[in-house]
Amino acid sequence: MGKESKRSRKSQVDSVKRAIMLEVHGLRFYEVAAKRCTSQAARELFLDLAKDEERHRQELEKQFRHLLKGEKAEFLPQESHKDLRFRDPVIGTDLKQRIEEAWFDSAALSIGVMLEKKAMDYYRKRELASSEQATKELFGWLARWEKTHLDRLTALERAMREEIWHEARFWPLD
DSSP states (O other): OHHHHHHHHHHHHHHHHHHHHHHHHHHHHHHHHHHHHHOOHHHHHHHHHHHHHHHHEEEHHHHHHHHHTOOOOOOOOOOOOOOOOGGGTTTHHHHHHHHHGGHHHHHHHHHHHHHHHHHHHHHHHHHOOOOOOHHHHHHHHHHHHHHHHHHHHHHHHHHHHHHHHTTTTTTOOO
């Protein structure tokens, strides 16, 4: 293996290691958030996101093992990710009943949004930088999936923020 090829392999290994850590951080955060939040809608969302992060971690670890053995990465595109768009009816009454207790939930959603943005940006950069097609496809798949997580979290965060503002009689000037 040439010097350039070794560098490329090390870069791929490092990229996948970093991606595994991103998924583990997301997984642990969503597990804790699901246990601590008071909103049923937020709890269900966090549990669903935790399952997805675990699946992503498993796929990344599979690729990592291939790379450590000196094998070519093998990514077979998974089934399309499920429809993860946020649906307003899920949160309506639940949030209104628990608005006083929603501050943790709101903070957790904001942190989740930041985590997903960071992961999505990282995966997009790695997709563009990857020289191996399978690695490129893996990071593209992860970036698209994290975008759906971001969309769900953003929608619930927005709805919760509006409820909190309404209950606090605070409306932005815009």
